[in-house]
Amino acid sequence: MRILSVVVTLIALVAAIGVVNMEPATLDADVLKAGEGRKWYRGNLHTHSHWSDGDDYLEMIALWYRDQGYxxxxxxxxxxxxxxERWVTVDKTKGGRKAYDKLKAQFPDWVDERTRDGRLEVRLRTFEEVFEKISVPDEFLLIQGEEISDRFERYPIHMNVNNVVEAIPPMGGGSVYETLQNNVNAALAQRERTGQPMIIHLNHPNFGYAVTAEDLMKVQGEKFFEVYNGHPGVHNSGDHHHVSVERLWDVVLAHRLGILGLPVMYGLAVDDGHNYHNIPSRASEPGRGWVMVLADELTPESLIDALEAGRFYASSGVALRQVVTSPRRLMVEVDPQPGATYTIEFIGTRKGFNPVGQPIVDDNGKELHATHHYGDDIGTVLARHEGPSAQYVFEGDELYVRARITSSTRHPNPSEPGEFERAWTQPVVGPAAIPDRTR
Incomplete structure (x- = not known):
């Protein structure tokens, strides 16, 4: 009995030592990895068709994404x-005869057409009709959305609502910030009234250099924006007077978490596709950016639940096997491709950063509508690792940490010249963030 008692004691001691030596974050970590009923779902949340200024029909666009594995x-x-019900003159559509001929060849018994005053017209199929035609249960899902296209003075302010029930007219406002907030409020009101889950996000903030970090950081009820947009004309990288969209993200995060007491803001990657012929080219095309969402099932409700919980990453080509987050660390593991190498950067802002920015002025000293200049203590590269996996352990003074993963592989059809394939994890709220922060 005495020997048995010693053995039991040793086993208990070894078990206790194992718990003590275990990385503390594993005890309360959120592991974003396929399995246990969850899957990674690839999707695009920003698409245009002949219903506005795209150059193809809904059914052809949906078929392209389905065939590409989305x-x-x-x-x-x-x-x-x-x-x-909407009829359009074929020759006056943005896609013209080329798009029409493709539609007829793909769906010869599907097209509703007529001739009026010598002009060939075609009926645009509705979302519900295309949903029934193209969607495949548990394999490919179509979601109804709208790009609320608003403006303040000369600044275009566009926001996407996904899984919307009724079209939301542009709400306007007395400033860029007020215009943003009014449109967010309208989407939230519809969600509350209808009971249907839906999300709103800010599109391409550098389009027309309309939205500054100072505008976006104050918006409440909205926690998504586009950190990558595949349209060549939206200035993801900024210019000598305007910050990049990724820099804008860090300024927003630092102020929301460190000063304003507002929730984290998540970054999306989207196509913003308008042109679906002659791919690749320098037009606004599909296949450039997407989100990978870890969800329980392929339904709008499950996807939105996962997005709002931050269980996703944005990508322009890099795939991740898993992301592990906790109040103590952020770990990333890439699904490596043959011949590619990877740089993983952990980016964040520490408590005590200087929140005061300096206005940007033009060559004549006139203040510009642009994100202010802030110090390097915002959006600092806290650690850099070469290889397909890495982790960052919090030191205790971080407000947030996010990861940017860059491949050595160049983007095959970039929105800007010289792009490399990338992925962006969502920010993890750090131990120094304002108490009672909700993710």
Missing amino acids: DFLSFTDHNVLANT
């Missing part, structure tokens, strides 16, 4: 839902 797609035409 799991879901949201149609987001400008200020309209595809839910009414």
Whole structure:
């Protein structure tokens, strides 16, 4: 009995030592990895068609994404839902005869057409019709959305609502910030009234250099924006007077978490596709950026739940096997491709950063509508690792940490010249963030 007692004691001691030596974050970590009923779903949340200023029909666009292995797609035409009867003159559509001939060849018994005053017209199929035609249960999902296309003075302010029930007209406002907030409020009101889950996000903040970090950081009820947009004309990288969209993200995060007491903001990657012929080219095309969402099932409700919980990453080509987050660390593991190498950067802002920015002025000393200049203590590269996996352990003074993963492989059809394939994890709220922060 005495020997048995010693053995039991030793086993207990070894077990206790194992718990003590275990990385503390594993005890309360959120492991974003396929398995146990969850899957990674690839999707695009920003798409245009003949219902506004795209150059192809809904059914052809949906078929392209389905054939390319996407799991879901949201149609987001400008200020309209595809839910009414609409006839268009073929030769006056953006896609013209080329798009029409492709549609007829693909769906010879599907096209509704007529001739009026000697002009060939075709009926645009509604979202519901295309959903029934193209969607595949548990394999490919179409989601109805809208791009609310608003403006303040000369600044275009566009926001996407996904899984929307009714079209939301541009709400306007007395400033860029007020315009943003009014449109967010309208989407939240519809969600509350209808009971249908839906999300709103800010599109391409550098389009027309309309939205500054100072505008976006104050918006409440909205926690998504586009950190990568595949349209060549939206200035993801900024210019000598305007910060990049990724820099804007860090300024927003630092102020929301460190000063304003607002929740974290997540970054999306999207196509913003308008042109679906002659791929690749320098036009706004599909296949450049997407989100990978870890969800329980392929439904709008499950996807939105995962997005709002931050269980996703944004990508322009890099795939991740898993992301492990906790109050103590952020760990990333890449799904490596043959011949590619990877750089993983952990980016964040520490408590005590200088929140005061300096206005940007032009060559004549006139203040510009642009994100202010802030110090290097915002959006600092806290650690850099070469290889397909890495982790960052919090030191205790971080407000947030996010990871950017860059491949040595160049993007095959970039939105800007010289792009490399990348992925962006969502920010993890750090131990120094304002108490009672919700993710």
